[in-house]
Amino acid sequence: MINGGVKINSSETDVNMMCGLEIHVQLDTNSKFFCDCKTNYQEVPPNTNICPVCLNQPGAKPYPTNSQGLKKALIIALMLNCKIDQSLIYFLRKHYNYPDLPSGYQRTSLPIGFEGELNGVRIREIHVEEDPGQFKPDKGIVDFNRSGIPLVEIVTEPDIFSPEQARTFLKELIRVLKYSDGARGEGTMRADVNISLDGGKRVEIKNINSIKGAFKALKFEMVRQKNLIKRGIEIQQETRAFVESQMITVSMRSKEDVDDYRFIPDPDLPPIAIRDDEIVDAKNNMPEAPHNKVKRFVEQYGIDEESAKVLTSELELADDYEEIVKSIEPKFAALWMRDELKRVLYYNKLDYRSSNIGSDKIIQLLDLLINKEITTKAGQRIIEYMVESSKTPREIAEELNLIGIISDDEVVNAAKLAIEENPEAVDDYHQGKKTSMNFLVGQVMRHTRGKADPKETVKILNDLLNN
């Protein structure tokens, strides 16, 4: 592991790696950047959200830049602690030839924000640009529904020192973008990665479409470059493409044919100028960034950082936690929401927002526990049902007959019964078979309808079996 540039210890990384990222994510706007076409390209048949402007037909001129997109990009820049450039920001034409780009150039702005920071990684700059269409070589078609959708591009300094750190950084970045309510998720992410080993030549990897892809591409590239160094072969400066299906990178072009984008200011688009009142407005409307929320949760509610991170993993979950701790002890609520709630959500592959659970139901469940109307075990079972049921925790508890905490005597009697009924398991136990204990605990649970405390049950069974 490498931390903050200081090498600690890892067999994987006995070379020093430096990596910078360029991340594109779609801005969440209703219409495209320079025309009125809709942006829901995934929900409609190919080539239906199109017009002369986003097809760049002769004579078609762009509309004024979509202000919703600019506002959202500004909020993202501020949440990533960037300084805002308030001079005139021009759109440039970046020329290249590819079937997804009918105009032959992509409109890309000069930086809006610069010198930001996230998780110890410096953000060099943030700008906006338009998405190209989608060329599908296997089908021989181009779908222009996507062309002209606003993108934000975030460029970091080479402050990332391992594939693991790149993964953590990207996860946190996607979380900030989701929080900002300005960008679409990881599904629209496209990243380019720069990597160099031990101060060697810089290799750029393009075509990375997911966090996992970035991690795999960096891992692959480290091994590839290390092997070349071992064999005494010098690393060439080049651009490589990541092939997601095989998790490898392949050479695209060497430095002899460097990109020549022939940047010129777009004469069809007036430059943007971000005013003071727009910055004030954005600051007033922007949510607290997740990393700041973690710090505040630790200080304000006295919970540990790990719990705070889990609770802030989703804005809705964080908001509901703050609602819940108005009436429930914060550490107790954090424990249940971090361990049990997240466990159940994870198991069901749900995020909190799309589950049936809300703050009211969590409060009711925690109250049942606090008032000792149900056992811990019963609480764990109820929360499993809460995900899929519209019923309240109390209704679920009643339905499953889980109301009531059982007395120690009843558990002892159930344990005696379990031992009596299962001589084979008892034999196994005495021969040191550990699984037989689990079986006996299960039998006690059955006799007590799940109301016995599992740890207590193990203790009671051990006592009975050894006396």
Ligand code: ZN
């Ligand atoms: Zn259009």
Ligand code: MN
């Ligand atoms: Mn770009």
